[in-house]
Amino acid sequence: MLPNDYDNANDDAGPARPAFERRGALKWMGGGLIAALAASAGAARASEHDGHDHDAKAHRIYGSWHVQVAFLAGPNQGKTEHTLLCFAPGGIVVESDGTGPTAHFGHWTRKEEGSFVYHLVEFNYDSASQKLAQVVVPHIEFTVDADNDRIVSVATLTTIYQYDVSTGALIDTLAIPNVSLVTGDRITQHWKPATQL
Numbered sequence: 326m327l328p329n330d331y332d333n334a335n336d337d338a339g340p341a342r343p344a345f346e347r348r349g350a351l352k353w354m355g356g357g358l359i360a361a362l363a364a365s366a367g368a369a370r371a372s373e374h375d376g377h378d379h380d381a382k383a384h385r386i387y388g389s390w391h392v393q394v395a396f397l398a399g400p401n402q403g404k405t406e407h408t409l410l411c412f413a414p415g416g417i418v419v420e421s422d423g424t425g426p427t428a429h430f431g432h433w434t435r436k437e438e439g440s441f442v443y444h445l446v447e448f449n450y451d452s453a454s455q456k457l458a459q460v461v462v463p464h465i466e467f468t469v470d471a472d473n474d475r476i477v478s479v480a481t482l483t484t485i486y487q488y489d490v491s492t493g494a495l496i497d498t499l500a501i502p503n504v505s506l507v508t509g510d511r512i513t514q515h516w517k518p519a520t521q522l
Contacts, residue, residue: 383435385473386412391516392420392476392509399504410509418443440479442466451490460486465507478507 394406409421418433431445442464449459464482469475483504487497510516 382439383414385469386433386441386476387414388412389512390476390509391512392507395506395508397503397505399501409512412443418445420445422447436466440466440468441476454490456488456490456493458488458490460488462486467507474511474513476507476509478505481505481507 388411390410390412392408392410394408396402396404396406411419412433413419416432416434418431420429420431422429427448429445429447431443433441433443435441444462444464447461447463448457449461450456451458462484464484466479466481467476468479470477480502481504482500482502484498484500486495487499488494489496
């Protein structure tokens with residue numbers, strides 16, 4: 326789990342182990358750690374325990390963001406991924422995959438002290454068999470600046486579930502804390518790409 330438990334966090338990733346402690350058992354497919362693109366959220370439910378729509382401060386993250394994921398460890402160490410992320414009412418978060426054509430979906434919530442947390446579900450398929458090989462679940466805790474136009478991660482935890490493509494059986498689970506630094510800028514009508522990536 327992240328340093329502080331957050332609302333609706335019922336999943337138990339187990340004790341974090343050193344990253345890539347078992348390289349033979351787990352092939353980590355990097356890419357798509359976050360990012361996003363979503364259509365209109367529509368009429369999302371305003372539930373006290375789902376997305377904190379009742380909280381006037383929750384709207385601070387609504388909208389689309391250009392996100393950069395700087396990998397601090399693992400096979401992608403030193404690389405930066407550019408993605409798009411969208412937060413909508415009802416705890417909805419959607420990301421684009423920076424390395425593929427798919428989108429990923431998840432849930433966000435606001436913590437009592439003011440920071441936010443989101444987690445996503447990403448599917449990676451074996452290129453040869455086209456069968457599901459991994460389910461990657463990143464959890465990102467982040468803060469929003471006073472102008473509500475920049476986000477910065479406080480802590481990250483990525484849990485990877487590895488499957489045997491021939492049998493479909495779960496064969497390994499690995500929790501990797503703080504493998505990346507996530508930053509993002511709000512996309513508005515005046516947004517332009519940076520002159521230097």
